[in-house]
Amino acid sequence: MLEVSHLTVGYGSKPVLKDVSFRLADGEILAVIGPNGAGKSTLVRALSGILPPQCGSIRYNGRDLCSLSVQERARMIAVVPQARNLPAGFTAWQVVSLGRTPYLNWFGQLSPADEELVREAMRRTDTAHLAERLVGELSGGELQRLLLARALVQATPVMLLDEPTTHLDLQYQIGLLNRVVEVVRQPISGNGNGKPHSPAALVVLHDLNLVARYADRVLLMVDGCVRSCGTVSDVLRPAMLSEAFGVPLEVMRSPNGKYPLVVPLMA
Numbered sequence: 647m648l649e650v651s652h653l654t655v656g657y658g659s660k661p662v663l664k665d666v667s668f669r670l671a672d673g674e675i676l677a678v679i680g681p682n683g684a685g686k687s688t689l690v691r692a693l694s695g696i697l698p699p700q701c702g703s704i705r706y707n708g709r710d711l712c713s714l715s716v717q718e719r720a721r722m723i724a725v726v727p728q729a730r731n732l733p734a735g736f737t738a739w740q741v742v743s744l745g746r747t748p749y750l751n752w753f754g755q756l757s758p759a760d761e762e763l764v765r766e767a768m769r770r771t772d773t774a775h776l777a778e779r780l781v782g783e784l785s786g787g788e789l790q791r792l793l794l795a796r797a798l799v800q801a802t803p804v805m806l807l808d809e810p811t812t813h814l815d816l817q818y819q820i821g822l823l824n825r826v827v828e829v830v831r832q833p834i835s836g837n838g839n840g841k842p843h844s845p846a847a848l849v850v851l852h853d854l855n856l857v858a859r860y861a862d863r864v865l866l867m868v869d870g871c872v873r874s875c876g877t878v879s880d881v882l883r884p885a886m887l888s889e890a891f892g893v894p895l896e897v898m899r900s901p902n903g904k905y906p907l908v909v910p911l912m913a
């Protein structure tokens with residue numbers, strides 16, 4: 647269980663996240679939504695350890711993440727970032743292999759088991775055919791899938807994904823989120839003790855209909871604060887969403903009746 651309590655974080659002394667609290671259970675997908683500038687990426691940066699808390703705490707199973715070494719944290723939290731400053735001269739295989747860095751011995755070489763994990767993650771993310779390609783030659787969508795593969799081989803109990811569908815076409819958006827669901831429900835082992843472990847996934851998403859389809863719970867942020875946190879039907883309410891996003895929105899049922907469908911009301 648990841649527990650964020652009364653977290654206040656900022657750049658310099660000015661707080662951006664203010665008194666943010668929520669929980670994320672193992673095997674759960676929590677979608678973080680909110681308007682531009684609400685603090686979603688700042689939350690990902692804080693959870694990944696880039697920004698230290700000004701107040702409050704971030705704990706996993708009671709352990710304060712701020713007390714961990716860089717290597718310990720890398721075994722705890724994997725990030726699929728929005729920015730892709732990947733070294734252009736690396737092959738796709740090398741980039742995915744970097745996910746095993748926190749587990750490598752002093753010589754820094756992948757074991758046959760590590761290589762098998764890399765192959766499995768590349769199969770699962772439909773990137774196996776790219777293994778020998780240089781990342782500088784790949785499309786945004788291909789890079790996004792590689793970054794998911796890298797996070798998978800890191801085999802951490804918590805995964806943070808910051809707008810992972812941004813550069814993907816509709817087919818790959820659905821494919822990527824299906825894979826996140828698959829990993830959360832049927833994880834791969836590789837965390838050193840050989841036991842598969844269901845990670846918790848926090849996913850920043852802008853598309854509210856993908857949120858409705860894929861999230862177990864939703865965290866709505868406005869102006870650095872938690873406006874609402876709960877199930878999809880608790881949070882995807884027309885009045886609350888319209889106020890948060892500043893446009894009138896209606897929430898209907900999808901044609902198959904299974905999911906809420908968020909529709910902007912155009913004048």
Ligand SMILES: Nc1ncnc2c1ncn2[C@@H]1O[C@H](COP(=O)(O)OP(=O)(O)OP(=O)(O)O)[C@@H](O)[C@H]1O
Binds near residue numbers: 662681683687
């Ligand atoms: N490096 C930085 N230095 C100073 N302020 C920053 C920095 N990065 C973000 N901010 C500010 O923090 C606030 C929250 O930004 P953040 O990127 O977390 O929002 P967001 O919800 O992820 O937005 P978006 O949906 O546009 O990606 C904004 O006011 C932004 O200007």
